[in-house]
Amino acid sequence: MATATTAAYSPADAKSRASHRPWFFTRPVAKTGLVSWLTTVDHKKIGLLYGITALFFFLVGGIEALLIRVQLAVPNNTFISHQFYNELFTMHATTMIFLAVMPLSAAFFNYMMPLQIGARDVAFPRLNGFAFWVFIAGAIVLNVGWFTAAGAPDVGWFGYAPLTSNAYSQQFAGDVSTDLWIMGLQILGVSSVIGSLNFIVTIINMRAPGLTMMRLPVFTWMTLFTAFLIILSFPAITIALVELMMDRSFGTGFFEVAKGGMPILWQHLFWIFGHPEVYILILPAMGIVSEILPTFSRKPLFGYPIVVFSGAVIGFLGFGVWSHHMFTTGMGTMATAAFSLATMAIAVPTGVKIFNWVGTLWGGHIMTRTPMMFALGFIWMFMMGGFSGVMHSAAPADAQQQDSYFVVAHFHYVLIGGSIFALLAGIHFWFPLIFGRIVSEFWGKLSFWVIFVGFNVTFFPMHFLGLNGMPRRTAVYDGNMGWNSANLVATIGAFILAIGIGIYFAVMIYTYFKGKKAAGDVWDARTLEWSVPTTPPPEHNFHVTPTVHARDAFWYEKTHAKEIAAEKAKTAAETESHGGIHMPSQSWFPLVTAVGMLIGGLFFAHHYFPGAIAGGVILLIGVLGWAFEGPGGYHLHIHKDGSVTGGEGQDESAH
Amino acid sequence: MSAHAATTQDHAHQDDGKFHLFVQIAMILAVITGVEIVLIYLPLAKWFIVTSLVLLSVVKFLMVIFWFMHLKFDKAFCTILFFIGLVLAGGTVGALMAIFSAKDSVPLTAQTIYAERAAEAAANAQ
Amino acid sequence: MSAHAGTIDHHHDHTTTTGIPNKKLFMWAFLASDCMFFGALISTHVIYRLHPTPDGADPLKIFSLELTSFSTFILLMSSLLMALAVGACQKGKVEATRKMILGTIFFGLIFLGCQVYEFTHFVHLGLTLNSDMFGATFYTLTGTHGVHVAIGVLWLVFMYIRTFKPADVSKAWVGRACLQFAAFAVATVTIMIIMLAVTHVGNEQGYTLAAIGAGLQHSLISCIAFVASCATLIALGRSSWAVDFGEANAVDVEGMGLYWHFVDIVWIVIFTVVYLLEYL
Amino acid sequence: MRFSLVPTLRRATTLLAVALIPLFTAGWLSGPQSTFDVKGPVAKSQLDVFYVTVWVTMAIFVVVAAVLAYATIKFKARKTDDEHAPVPPQGHGNPLVELGLIAASIAALVIIAVPTLKAIWYTYDVPEEQRANAYEVTARGLQWWFQFEYPSEQIDGSGQLITGNELVIPAGRPVRINLRTSDVIHSFWVPKLGGKVDMIPNRGNHMWLQADEPGYFWGQCAEYCGESHAVMRFRVIALAEDDFAAWVENQKKSARTVQPSASPKAEFASYDMTRKPRNAPGYTADFDADPMAAWVNFQFPDKDENADLVAKGRALFKEKNCITCHSVRGHEGVGVNAPDLTHFGSRTTVAAGLLENSKENLHRWLMYPNDVKPGNKMWVGVNGMAGYIDIDPATKRPTGTRHIELNDTESRALVEYLHSLK
Ligand code: HEA
Ligand code: HEA
């Protein structure tokens, strides 16, 4: 028997290995063009892909919302049918939550988080690409229903059983839409969990030297908490969906009363996921705002440790309040009381954040640039949304509000006034970094004010509608209920909002092509992402891995330029002596694997099992290819003059 | 590097002992399983058996994660990471149990069973 | 990393901030997530046990504690072998790693075999996925666990084949490695079939030599396949080559091990909650 | 001079807001389903809790918003010079301030929590001391209408009293409502009397409410329950004790029978029978002005009742298979899958609270139910009973043929018959 040895790698060896690789293990090398995007493992490119897809779906969800608003503009409207209306609000919510806000947050996680921690990429670059392509697969599966006879899913975004059962999901057979909804969410869950595991490992393990946890930028902290919320909450909905799928496909009765099932169980499993989900939507936003406020106040974040800690508390408490969505399900006094109190408790850590943001402004030199305007708008609007949340948390009051427009008002205040405002702020804030151009202040502020006004005109009246007894999810209402004027105002507001968003995107697109060039650190910012050598950042992010000496690391670098320069030179020499900057290789297999999932998912939803198996086989091939092609990698060398040499195929010493 | 070398040796030393350690743990696990199986047939109070079963399973659980899964020898962070999930899952399961044990949660289909059982019990008592 | 050519320190990875290897951290985070996954599944089962449906099956009339105890024991032992495989790999003992992996696969397959047997048996007794709520929650829970085991076995098989990857890159190896594994698999399955046949006849006619002979006769094809696969194993086992597998891969084996042990602890919970508690 | 947009816009919005809010809010909170115009103790206690939450959060909002606005304005860099002034002190926080604010938040929450807890227990079930006095009914949700059962009103030979879509209760007395459903989740919501509680399959929910005075109240299904959820409504009518007793007395009777006259009169349509567009409003201003008076009117037979038409309608009711789904106690109907029509003529609404029970509206409903309520079970069939259209049992899709077809005259007769069922 031969003794096993650890292979010693020598460049010559590697060369021969490469030449012996079968063609399908050839690593793609394109840096531009379609192939480069399809095979990319670069966190920045993936971030952009997420961002563009998310914005596309934001517009889709927005158009769905506008159709909803048109239908509700006047009483007894016949603009669209009940059925179509039901599909619209289901898909509007699903699209906005899973295909717009979550991936837009993921875009920032991908793009900014590695830069903020001084890393060259995430811990598992190929897995990162995979998460994106799986996300696309899920988005396709969810939306493909629009093009089928059955129509888009129409069960509401929380799909309460037994409306999702075979018997009720549609009056007539061929109800593939609910299966597509199940499959789409399931696939999106896979994407989110994989992406989040990657972020967790990256943040914990890939920090630049000296970057202790308590020096992490708040946005990175919030990324970490969001990732934890995702990996811990998605399993609940996965199980719920599996059980539902078993009911629909294999005749079990988890939620079927005829078989003794309890539909209420679905609600519990859904909201065990659903409530953490809303914090998944808001924590990244809070992170972004916590970056913008200090930058534009030219002051460090007030009470950094408490802001971070309160994020953790919000995340943790978020797992113990799910039944506040079920106050009207007759849970009994004890359970209702317990969840009522737990929900109120969340106001405390959230309040802490608000107070600290105000504290950050206090005594600063506030520059009211567009990102700052959106960030300030966020504080105002989110606070209002939070207060209506607290009104919900009082269970007896909620009995009158649940499933009324008061809830619709609450969650649009936190979702748009909260998440969307902050994400729009983030786009503005980081636009110069990502594209090297800066957005015009006039047009930026104009879009802000139109959005701000439009938003409030749309959603503030909804509080009154709800308190005046208008139930949500109603395609028509009668004219004698006292809801007419408020609805009309809301619809007008929605169009003002749409104009604002239109201006916003028009300006962005204009700036991308024609905007003023901006060099580097345009806002006099504080965190490491702004220390990249060029804007947009080079593929390897930093010529030299930064060493961190303080919170707000870049601010420190700027105030200690001399020492930092010396230190950088030393680190650079060290890196070069280790063979240069290590970069991951591109790969086709994430895409192949995700395509397998798409095909399998589509066929499974249509109950065509040979097709599902075929998809599974493609998936397996993808996984195997992925495993056997190995991580790959190549080295780059930075020269004194700032030029970069090396690249895939030019240097095979990496493994 | 020398500090690292020392720890490496430490670990190497432990590794040698681990074979026996692992075998012993496996044996303890097997024995506990045996005890559990016997336990359910013993004429003891129900609460006692349930508690013991739960405790014994917890012991098995902890032995596997701390020794087989190396948590005991690894950085504490791994333990924290895993326990975040474990504690939340445990809490959620517990909360669900509590909610579904409440009177208000008894499903209508089971209410008939309970009614039948109660009637039977009443009939037996007479 | 080539900088540390000497002994590899398995608990610290100097390329990461915490010293914990990325893959390991990934695995632990995944397992934390999986806790919630099984938490939700187990909750479903227990909730429906709390409020049984009318004319639902009586688990006591269906369960076979002997069988379940046996498979529980098997899974525990597989965990032991898995732990040993990780230990062996960390010391660079490829040969031992392979054996331990094979052993783990072997026990894993027995566990799966027991589960398949258990399921068919239960189906015969009238408990199916859609016969009643107990069937639905029971099969979904234990079936999901079974799928986890099956994925684990698949992973182990790939890892096993991976251990043959030769240092000499020009060598063709995948086919041989697969053949070796296939021989092992055939040997495992056939010996199980043979044993079943023998005990079957033995139970009916008493355990005499004649009975054993009859049993062997009943499974003639299996016997031949068994002998042939053993011969293949021996033949292939004689030739080996220097491999590109060793301490550097310990973290991969360890990650796999974490997964396997987790599946084991889930079973520990299932065994108590789903099976034992029914007997009270 | 540079046009400065920001302050201009801000001033404009403030002005707009100040001008508009009082203009609208008055009307915005006083509809038939207003949660502010409470008419019973349950709704009252819920409103009280709501007010507590409003005052507390408003107070916090005013304080936080004031500080926020002040900080923004005070520390704003007005000129580019300001921005490049030496950086402000890089302070990191103040633990005492933080702790103080946390304590204040907790205190605020306690103010909300105490009445919340009280109200949770109060609204859960009829208070102990009134339990003996409570009246019990069962409300059952179905796609997309409500059935009301009166377990304490037994009728010889046919079990408990059953009505549909209009729940009549005694005023001034707690009513305990058992909530059941026969298909998906619905929710029982009468905003003026109390918050909603869901009707969940396989779950024995209940709620209680009380109307302090006699009155006519709007209700609505408040949980999304499929295609026509939006038009699943109902009414609650609270009556003084003796009126209620009289009502029960009448309801327990079999359906009213009208004897055809010896000399048949000519048939004519006394109302407009042209097809109305989908979603067309189904109420009149007169009715809205005093619904309770309208309800009282509905209790008495029409003065110009056409006895012959009624008889013809009764025959058609059987002929057209209406009886397979509907019950008319004492007459032909035996169905259990649809609203009980025994005293349909005494109800103010058609199609689950959606349309006022006028002849036009009833005609519209009988002729074109799918225009009124898309996907309704009378149109597509329910529990194996064929509805207006035929469904292919294999594909479960409409075949395109009709099972029940009515023409204007037939419908007219049915209207007359149904309206005679007082
Ligand atoms: C971004 C998403 C997001 C966020 C952050 C929140 C935040 C909160 N939500 Fe919201 N919520 C949703 C999204 C969100 N919600 C959605 C989508 C739904 C509807 C789902 C559906 O049915 O479709 C919903 C529904 C919902 C309900 C159920 C309503 C019903 O259906 O009956 C409840 C009930 O308690 C609730 C409560 C809260 C509370 C207490 C908070 C708190 O976190 C808010 C805390 C913030 C503040 C309180 C403001 C700032 C604090 C201070 C200035 C400190 C001082 C304040 C006090 C001491 C009061 N929410
Ligand atoms: C992040 C989440 C999110 C976001 C951003 C939004 C954004 C909007 N939402 Fe939505 N909404 C939800 C999440 C969200 N919503 C959820 C969870 C529900 C519950 C669903 C359920 O009950 O199941 C809901 C439900 C919901 C309802 C209630 C439906 C009902 O219950 O019957 C309404 C009604 O007005 C509404 C309106 C709007 C409007 C007007 C916007 C606007 O802000 C949209 C703004 C965007 C645009 C207007 C796009 C602009 C587009 C252009 C400028 C391009 C124009 C180009 C062309 C025309 C080519 N939403």
Ligand code: CUA
């Ligand atoms: Cu019934 Cu909505």
Ligand SMILES: [Cu+2]
């Ligand atoms: Cu919530």
